[in-house]
Amino acid sequence: MISDSQALPMLSAKQERQNGRQYYVNDRGDRLPSVSTILNATRSQQQRDALAHWKERVGAEEATRISSTASRRGTGTHKHVQRYLQGEVVTCPDGIKPYWESIKPVVLAIDEVRLLEGTVFHHDLGYAGKVDCVASYDGVACLCEWKTADRPKHSLERLNDYPLQVVAYWGAVQHTYPDYDLNLHHALLAIAIPDLPAEVFWFDLETIMYYWQQWEERVAIFWRRQGGREKYEG
Numbered sequence: 001m002i003s004d005s006q007a008l009p010m011l012s013a014k015q016e017r018q019n020g021r022q023y024y025v026n027d028r029g030d031r032l033p034s035v036s037t038i039l040n041a042t043r044s045q046q047q048r049d050a051l052a053h054w055k056e057r058v059g060a061e062e063a064t065r066i067s068s069t070a071s072r073r074g075t076g077t078h079k080h081v082q083r084y085l086q087g088e089v090v091t092c093p094d095g096i097k098p099y100w101e102s103i104k105p106v107v108l109a110i111d112e113v114r115l116l117e118g119t120v121f122h123h124d125l126g127y128a129g130k131v132d133c134v135a136s137y138d139g140v141a142c143l144c145e146w147k148t149a150d151r152p153k154h155s156l157e158r159l160n161d162y163p164l165q166v167v168a169y170w171g172a173v174q175h176t177y178p179d180y181d182l183n184l185h186h187a188l189l190a191i192a193i194p195d196l197p198a199e200v201f202w203f204d205l206e207t208i209m210y211y212w213q214q215w216e217e218r219v220a221i222f223w224r225r226q227g228g229r230e231k232y233e234g
Contacts, residue, residue, distance in 0.1 A: 006114050008134065008177055013119040024119055024128035032121060033222065035129040035168040039161045041225070042218045047160070073099060074148050077192055078132065081107055081146055082116050085133065098194035099148050106190045106198050110144065112136040114182075120172035125219045131169045134184070142186040142203075143170045149191050152199055159201070162189060164218065166203060167211040 016023045021041070022034040033041075076096040083090045084107060092100050115134040122128070133144035145166050153159050166187050174184060187203035203211075 006112060008115045008118065008180060010115075011119050011121070011176065013121075013128070024121065024130075026121060026128075030121070030123065032123075032126055032128040035127055035165055035172075038127055038168075038219055038222045039164060042221045043161075070148070077103070077148050078117075078146055081132075085110060085113050085116055085135075099192035102194065102196060103146065103190055103192035103198040106137075106188075106200060109138050110135045111139075112141075115173070120169065120176040122168075122172040122175040124175065125171070125216065126223055127168065127172065127219055129169055129172055131173055134173055134182070137186075137188050140186055141183050142188045143173060143184060144188045144190065145169065147189065147191045149193055149199075152193055152196065153191060154199075156201055156207075159189075163201075163203070163207075163211045164215045167208050168215050170203075170208060171212060171215070 011026065013024050013026050016025055016031070021037045023031050023037070024034060025031045073096055076093060077099045080090065080092055080096060080100055081103065110133070113133065113135040115131060118131050118134075120129060120131055131143065132146050134142075135144060136142070137144065143166065145162075147162060156163055166189050170184065170187050174182065185205045185208075187208060189201040189203070191199040191201075193199065
């Protein structure tokens with residue numbers, strides 16, 4: 001449940017898409033790329049080759065089907081977790097029940113919710129995104145990110161860019177709410193897996209800063225390739 005006394009104010013922002021990229025626009029007219037847009041645009045050659053090889057192996061049509069299915073289940077799981085944490089009584093759709101049952105024990109350990117599906121901006125670095133949750137997990141304040149997968153990942157090293165996504169949101173939350181005494185020194189990445197308990201990856205501050213340095217480099221690469229940020233800011 002969201003704590004009314006500790007809830008963070010939701011920012012007014014709209015989403016735009018252009019040339020396959022997603023942007024967030026705030027009330028001032030600043031237009032900043034999403035975290036996923038930056039990550040997709042700055043993939044390493046190894047990552048691009050691996051994705052191309054996978055598409056070639058399964059075929060273009062099957063690759064599209066798999067990606068669309070994964071997107072739908074991820075969106076559905078996110079929505080159900082959000083509604084649960086908002087205190088709504090809703091029926092879980094059959095298609096996401098295996099993922100909800102996997103991640104439910106993690107969600108049950110969440111309390112003192114301060115932000116759900118909130119848009120955040122990091123104006124200094126130049127990016128924005130939508131945060132899944134800022135709350136406490138087992139009594140520790142943290143940023144929470146929910147994911148779904150077909151099989152366990154086992155280690156952070158096998159999560160591709162997920163850790164960078166987590167720390168990007170962590171940094172944007174800190175930048176957006178500097179005066180709210182967040183005490184946010186941890187992050188949680190929970191991955192729902194059918195017929196298995198969710199994998200929980202816990203980021204302490206040292207781990208966050210390790211990936212934060214990599215994220216800063218990816219953002220810098222993105223803006224260098226765009227030729228600067230001036231045209232994106234009002």
